[in-house]
Amino acid sequence: MELAAIFISAVFVQNFVLYYFLGICPFLGVSKKIDSAFSMGLAVTFVMSITAVVSWLINNLILIPYGLDYLQIVSFILVIASLVQLVEMFIRKISPPLYQALGIYLPLITTNCAIMGLALIAALNEYGFVETVVFGFGSGIGFTLAIILMAGIREQLDLADVPEPLKGAGIALIVAGIMALAFNGFIGMLT
Amino acid sequence: MGAEYLKGLWDENPVFRQLLGMCPTLAVTGTVITGLAMGLATTFVLIFSSLVVSSIKKLIPSQVRIASYIVVIASFVTIADQFLKAYFYPISKAMGPYVPLIVVNCIILGRQEAFASKNSVGRSLIDALGMSSGFILALLVLSTIREILGAGTFLGYQVMGSWFKPWIIMILPAGAFLTLGVLLGIALVIERKTKRS
Numbered sequence: 538m539e540l541a542a543i544f545i546s547a548v549f550v551q552n553f554v555l556y557y558f559l560g561i562c563p564f565l566g567v568s569k570k571i572d573s574a575f576s577m578g579l580a581v582t583f584v585m586s587i588t589a590v591v592s593w594l595i596n597n598l599i600l601i602p603y604g605l606d607y608l609q610i611v612s613f614i615l616v617i618a619s620l621v622q623l624v625e626m627f628i629r630k631i632s633p634p635l636y637q638a639l640g641i642y643l644p645l646i647t648t649n650c651a652i653m654g655l656a657l658i659a660a661l662n663e664y665g666f667v668e669t670v671v672f673g674f675g676s677g678i679g680f681t682l683a684i685i686l687m688a689g690i691r692e693q694l695d696l697a698d699v700p701e702p703l704k705g706a707g708i709a710l711i712v713a714g715i716m717a718l719a720f721n722g723f724i725g726m727l728t
Numbered sequence: 729m730g731a732e733y734l735k736g737l738w739d740e741n742p743v744f745r746q747l748l749g750m751c752p753t754l755a756v757t758g759t760v761i762t763g764l765a766m767g768l769a770t771t772f773v774l775i776f777s778s779l780v781v782s783s784i785k786k787l788i789p790s791q792v793r794i795a796s797y798i799v800v801i802a803s804f805v806t807i808a809d810q811f812l813k814a815y816f817y818p819i820s821k822a823m824g825p826y827v828p829l830i831v832v833n834c835i836i837l838g839r840q841e842a843f844a845s846k847n848s849v850g851r852s853l854i855d856a857l858g859m860s861s862g863f864i865l866a867l868l869v870l871s872t873i874r875e876i877l878g879a880g881t882f883l884g885y886q887v888m889g890s891w892f893k894p895w896i897i898m899i900l901p902a903g904a905f906l907t908l909g910v911l912l913g914i915a916l917v918i919e920r921k922t923k924r925s
Contacts, residue, residue, distance in 0.1 A: 555901055558750070558751045558754040558901065559829075561754065562750065562834065565750075607806060608806075610805050610806050610831055611802040614802050614832070615795075615799070615802075618795065618798065649832075650829055650832040650833075653828075653831065654825055657825040657828050661824065702914070702920075703912075703913040703916075706909075707910070707912040707913040707916070710905045710906070710908050711905065711906055713905040713909075714903070714904075714905030714906035715902070715906075717900070717902035717905055718897070718902040721900060721902065
């Protein structure tokens with residue numbers, strides 16, 4: 538039950554994009570078409586799940602036992618940067634079709650604040666191992682949901698008569714605001 | 729020198745013109761005090777990273793330059809984070825994961841790659857000061873609007889009369905998106921007006 542609550546919260550209530558404002562760059566940058574939005578979401582979910590596992594291991598097996606908590610920021614960012622490289626090489630070797638689908642999005646993820654945010658928030662909430670994995674996977678699904686919805690709306694938006702100065706990022710942010718407001722309605726699911 | 733500083737304030741304002749650093753801009757601007765704290769912390773990290781990177785730029789092999797910049801930035805973020813935790817605990821608590829997240833703020837890495845790694849220490853310092861001022865400006869505008877409309881206060885002091893009913897939406901995440909979206913539109917209108925004249 539506890540795990541289900543963490544999952545639902547990560548997908549709907551404390552959605553990474555619409556609640557924590559993390560991963561705004563890909564959310565605005567790669568949300569012009571549903572196809573590419575879906576691939577981006579898939580890549581982020583994949584990396585987030587792995588990051589959750591690795592960052593938990595580093596934090597709880599190395600940093601905390603040896604009293605090195607203050608190295609959290611440096612070690613997380615280094616691990617994430619090299620992890621994404623590793624995942625990229627691994628996928629290229631193991632599954633070329635998957636690499637074709639995710640290829641160009643993986644390097645973009647290195648600088649994605651959502652991945653770093655995931656490691657930090659999981660550490661901040663002091664989740665156990667299983668909880669961290671569920672949180673990581675759920676957050677990825679939440680990101681995917683948000684970016685696909687956004688892409689769907691933006692495809693329609695191309696046909697709409699948007700005031701000149703708001704075209705592009707302006708209207709995208711306003712749409713995101715309305716989406717955030719709608720997602721607010723999910724808060725009731727947890728109480 | 730003046731132009732180097734001023735470009736960060738408006739022509740290349742990191743938030744309004746370059747759309748960089750959106751996450752912290754949206755996340756910590758619910759109140760002016762957290763917005764200001766984020767601005768100052770980012771300023772500290774940006775200035776010292778630029779100083780270090782511009783002074784050791786010849787020693788960094790170009791293949792590992794991004795990783796090197798990240799280590800430099802992460803070190804200064806750690807200092808800022810520990811400092812806030814030690815002396816301003818309530819503010820640090822209110823900002824949650826967003827102080828450590830300065831490390832992935834694209835403004836900072838962007839300036840190292842685009843400017844500090846190619847220019848002298850002095851010019852990099854001016855550039856870092858300009859970009860930070862532009863970032864603080866954006867945070868202050870956004871947080872002032874959100875705090876006054878969302879709570880009727882400014883820096884915690886009541887500024888709206890008792891007739892004013894706070895707009896709860898401005899404190900919610902939705903308010904951040906809506907306000908920034910409208911501000912980007914306004915910034916574009918101002919830009920066009922000034923270009924024409």
